[in-house]
Amino acid sequence: MPNSPSDPAPSPAGSAHSPSGPPGDPRRVTMRRKGPMLVEGPVEVELEDGSVVSSDRFRVALCTCRRSRRYPWCDTSHRDRA
Numbered sequence: 001m002p003n004s005p006s007d008p009a010p011s012p013a014g015s016a017h018s019p020s021g022p023p024g025d026p027r028r029v030t031m032r033r034k035g036p037m038l039v040e041g042p043v044e045v046e047l048e049d050g051s052v053v054s055s056d057r058f059r060v061a062l063c064t065c066r067r068s069r070r071y072p073w074c075d076t077s078h079r080d081r082a
Contacts, residue, residue, distance in 0.1 A: 036061035036074035045072050 030038040042056040053072065061074035068075045 035064075035078060037064050038062075047072065 028040045032038065039060050039062060041058055041060050042054065043060055044052050044054045045062065046052050055073070063071050063074040063078075065078040067077035069077065
């Protein structure tokens with residue numbers, strides 16, 4: 001089935017491997033109910049306005065509630081109203 005999660009993602013033109021490691025090495029994303037999305041890093045995040053922010057940490061927490069003062073990075077502001 002095309003576009004199924006088990007299909008390998010196409011590499012960008014001119015790229016020999018994904019930013020996370022060798023070809024075929026998947027990047028782990030962990031979803032949390034009432035919390036951030038945890039992504040194994042390093043990561044680059046493209047924002048709605050087209051700007052790109054990056055982190056070289058081994059794991060980053062991405063805000064999914066949009067309450068963070070450091071958006072797109074989670075600052076645990078979701079805990080105030082959870």
